[in-house]
Amino acid sequence: MSQITLKLEKLTCPSCIQKITDTVNKLEGVFKTKILFESSKARVYFDEDAVSEGDIIQKISEIGYGAEKI
Numbered sequence: 001m002s003q004i005t006l007k008l009e010k011l012t013c014p015s016c017i018q019k020i021t022d023t024v025n026k027l028e029g030v031f032k033t034k035i036l037f038e039s040s041k042a043r044v045y046f047d048e049d050a051v052s053e054g055d056i057i058q059k060i061s062e063i064g065y066g067a068e069k070i
Contacts, residue, residue, distance in 0.1 A: 001031060002048040004056065008040045009066030016065070023063050027051050042067070
């Protein structure tokens with residue numbers, strides 16, 4: 001299992017966290033997504049044989065939020 005830490009942009013409320021979490025968790029190979037609203041950081045646990053870091057970042061971007069690996 002791999003993990004990536006992301007700095008998220010455009011988080012304005014707890015429903016943003018839920019939307020990102022639900023979307024990322026639907027990706028094949030993602031086990032868990034944990035987001036801290038106060039710091040706008042996310043940690044995603046995933047199987048790198050099934051999904052890439054780029055796929056995760058792109059999916060977040062597709063729903064209107066920014067994400068950058070830190």
